Amino acid sequence: DSGVTQTPKHLITATGQRVTLRCSPRSGDLSVYWYQQSLDQGLQFLIHYYNGEERAKGNILERFSAQQFPDLHSELNLSSLELGDSALYFCASSPVPRGTEAFFGQGTRLTVV
Amino acid sequence: AQSVTQLDSQVPVFEEAPVELRCNYSSSVSVYLFWYVQYPNQGLQLLLKYLSGSTLVKGINGFEAEFNKSQTSFHLRKPSVHISDTAEYFCAVSDPQGAQKLVFGQGTRLTINP
Numbered sequence: 001d002s003g004v005t006q007t008p009k010h011l012i013t014a015t016g017q018r019v020t021l022r023c024s025p026r027s028g029d030l031s032v033y034w035y036q037q038s039l040d041q042g043l044q045f046l047i048h049y050y051n052g053e054e055r056a057k058g059n060i061l062e063r064f065s066a067q068q069f070p071d072l073h074s075e076l077n078l079s080s081l082e083l084g085d086s087a088l089y090f091c092a093s094s095p096v097p098r099g100t101e102a103f104f105g106q107g108t109r110l111t112v113v
Numbered sequence: 114a115q116s117v118t119q120l121d122s123q124v125p126v127f128e129e130a131p132v133e134l135r136c137n138y139s140s141s142v143s144v145y146l147f148w149y150v151q152y153p154n155q156g157l158q159l160l161l162k163y164l165s166g167s168t169l170v171k172g173i174n175g176f177e178a179e180f181n182k183s184q185t186s187f188h189l190r191k192p193s194v195h196i197s198d199t200a201e202y203f204c205a206v207s208d209p210q211g212a213q214k215l216v217f218g219q220g221t222r223l224t225i226n227p
Contacts, residue, residue, distance in 0.1 A: 002156060033214065043203065043217035056213050090156060100145060100164055102215060104157040 003027065004105035006091050012111045018079040021108045025072055025093030031055075032074040033094075033102060034066055038087040049074055081112045115140040115206050119218035126194055127226050134189040134221045136204030146187040147205040147215065148178055157203065163187065164209075174198070199225045 003026035013019055025032050034046040036059075045058035049068035060066075063081075068074045078085060088109050092102035120135040138144060145164050149157040161172025168180040178189045187204060201222050205215040 002158070004156075031213065035215075042219045043205075043215075045214040045216070048213050050213070058214055092157075101147075101159060101162060103159075104149075106156040 002103040002105060004091055004093050004103050006105035006108050008108060009106065010109050012113060013081060015081055015083060015112055017081050018077065019081065019110065021076040021089055023074045023091030023105060026103055029093035029095050030072065031094045031096065032068055033092040034076050035090040035092065036087045037090060083112050086110055086112045115208060115216045117204050117206050117216055117218035119204050119221050121221050122219065123222045123224065125224045125226060128196055129193050131192050132194050132223065134202050134223065136187045136189065136218060138185050138187065138206045140206060142208055142210065145207045145209055146180060148172065148189050149203045149205060151201040151203065194225050196225050196227065198223060
């Protein structure tokens with residue numbers, strides 16, 4: 001158990017809908033990262049937050065957004081969902097802004113039908 | 114930009130045999146290097162990491178890796194594998210000074226046969 005909690009574990013939704021994925025980092029970790037894992041793209045970095053502030057952005061679509069709250073949990077919002085958004089979404093946390101090690105959650109498997 | 118190439122998408126080996134999973138990276142700056150393992154239906158677990166210092170890095174579960182700067186490689190090795198090592202293995206790189214993200218390779222599926 002990495003100490004990173006992601007909910008829900010599975011999510012099935014229809015095209016055009018909006019979903020929110022939630023991540024609770026390890027106790028004391030200020031950095032939260034979001035990654036997408038899909039069969040065609042592999043593991044791709046989406047976005048990084050440190051202590052509530054956005055620090056880096058990767059291949060994140062405009063339909064996706066994220067935030068980190070004062071209690072350090074983070075949410076990834078995916079809207080206008082398309083079939084191609086079906087993937088495993090991972091959250092990872094680390095104690096410092098420049099990660100020398102990231103601890104991954106179990107992921108949320110999103111299926112868009 | 115950084116990139117990682119894992120040279121084998123699948124590696125089948127027999128139990129108790131040695132294994133090497135190959136990883137090459139491309140970067141114009143110094144790097145941190147990582148190997149993660151993903152067991153079926155689970156998240157990613159860190160096996161080992163190279164930040165600086167000794168080029169031979171030992172990790173969990175008997176794995177080790179060697180950083181070779183001249184060949185821009187970070188191959189993962191284990192002298193004797195077990196059935197429980199069956200999993201997907203990911204090599205990753207990050208920039209110590211730049212964006213705080215991991216760039217992953219496409220993964221190597223290690224299958225251990227009895």
